[in-house]
Amino acid sequence: MRRFALILGTLACSGALLNAAGAGEIKGHVLISRRLTKPRVSVPSYQIRGPSALPPGAPLTLADEFKKTTIYLETASAIPATPVAASLSQKGQRFEPGIVIIPVGSAVSFPNQDPIFHNVFSLSPARQFDLGYYPAGQSRELKFDQAGIVQVYCHLHPDMNAVIIVAPTPWYLQPDASGSFSFPSLPAGPYTVVVWHRSAGFFRRSVEVSDQNAVELSFEIPVQEAPDR
């Protein structure tokens, strides 16, 4: 299979970002490779229903792929993180935003801002729940105590979906528009860098961080092209 690297961004190593505390650093970039072969399933032209409507005038770009990507670090010892309060609203028959990243112990509220009934449920092992059906204006709240991926769906609208990433450590982020990422000021020790892409799933790499130098990583994520309309 021919592969075609699309990533153009080059990581300018921002020099030795020396920390006074002598902390280490993990930095790197994410490469999205796209299989240019046609998808294995072709949709007939007369299919009455295609994929749910895309936001108008927004063709998929590389930046969109990075927005589907989350990177966090796992460590052997528990690192306490300050819980945050996040919100995942239902608006225009979509979950808004599509990705929510929170540290363990945070709570997420699910306000229904549409004039119709919605439902929120998840089958993900990290947190399985079903908030039931509730009408416009109401909200539900849930606390996430286990790290992992929580995919959220709506029974009433099969195309509505969102992902809540519960990070086990305070180190979590999304790559910037060029695919670069950086975790500065890390205590020395073993880490596992976890990259999760909504379509492609998990990519893990174990690294040893020392005080002296930065660990540089590169992740190649193969992504299936979106099906033809």
Added chain:
Amino acid sequence: MKPRVSLPTRIFLISFVTVCLVAGAGFWALNQALRGKINERLKESFQMSGKLLDDVAAHYRKRSIQMLSVISENAGLKAAMGLLREVPPGQEGSVQIRRTIEANLFEIGRGLEYQLMLVTDSGGRPVAGTVNRIWGTIPVEPLPSSFDPSPLIEVQGTLYEATTVPINLGTENLGSLTVAREFDIASWSPSGETVLLYQGKILRSTFPASVLPGVESQLTRHCTDQQESCEITVNGESYLVHPLERTDWESDKKLFGFQSLDAAMDDFTRDFVGVFIWIGVAGMMGALLLAFVGARSVSKPITDLILRLKASQTAGRLAADFPTDSAIEEMNLLASTMNEAAQALAESNRQLDKANLEFLETMARALDARDPYTAGHSDRVSANSTAIAHTMGLPDREVEIIRIGAKMHDIGKIGVPDTVLQKRGPLNEEEFALIKLHPQIGKRILEKVGSFRDYLPIVELHHEDYDGRGYPYGLTGEQVPLGVRIVHVADVYDAITSDRAYRAAMQPGQVLEILTRGIGTQFDPEVIAVFLTLLRERQTLERLLGEAQSEVCYEDSIRS
């Protein structure tokens, strides 16, 4: 050796065999034409039914896709499949995901007629599936390691016609859902056979396994054209093969419908077989009759001719009466030729008879001339006899017989010695006996020639008397033919009115007396009466009446 066959048999065989051959060729040609027609019809029906079936299949597929598109918009299914993005296959928890999807499929498939449902992930790997068995719906176990979502798929050894739709989540593809029903090859050619060819190999067929290698090799050899029909032979049976079009299939899979030409012929001819048999039998009978009549009409005239010739052979005479009114020109020609030949033959026979007659007359005259006393005797007897017969009103033919017979009546005297014949003076007993032999000698001379048989009585019996005292047999009255009785009178009359070596000619009176005295004894009275009238008419009667004396008339009458 050349076989000898009679003319009718020959004609019969030639015409009958020809008619049979022509009829047979006609039947063969008819059969061929029929076969061509049926072939054409079969092709048409193949094309139509193939198109129909393809349309039905396409319609079915379209409906399936529409339905599946609705079915696949299922939040539970999507949520379950979304889990695959957290838990890759093989990891802990993947079994639960699979069971969850299977449960979804059970739910979806309830009430649908699909035999197989299969879900693959976005990478095309099968993740869960259900299959219908007689006892219920069960998970597909084990799952196939890979899956190619083509319209015709094989799962666990069963061939399915499949429809696949993607399962999308927004712009993302989660995987695909495939539903399938068993591919029933027999349904594609209900009245014939069907073969599914995959990359030149037979994948499925309704033929028994034993003939498959032959079918396969013939198919790949003869039926390479995508559109055109072809013919192959299986177990001695001719099949019309037509590619059944499947618009949604890849080109390496081909479906062929087989229709038995022979069976189609049988179907068609079953209705007409009775008629055909009747026509055949009637044709044969007609040919038989025609040949028979033809042979007869040709041979009959010839056979008739042969029979006629045979009859003439038996009769010893060739009649010039062959019929020339036959409808056959050649036969008329033949008959007229035969007639001419017969006429020529008859003419030559007449000539021969005439020559014989003249010869005998000459002989008789020569005999008369041996003795000056009897010279002209035969001619005179003939003249008088003819006159009498004519007067008595006998038919001309008999008169003619009498005229000639009288001329030859004494021909037998050739066999009588001259010494006796010309003896002067009375004859003794022995000499009389010799004289009396001459009628039979004459008869023996003449009977050798067939055409003289009419004269034989005159020669043989001209010395028989009316009262039976004559010789050689002593016949009486009517036993002797009238012509002979006439000649007898004329003979005696000439004898006694002529000079003889032993006496002179008698006087008229004597002659008359002898004649009258012989009435009823020596002569037929009627003949004498006529003769006397004749004599009178010759005006010699008066002279004859004046003299009347004779004693030697008896001897004269014997020697004359």
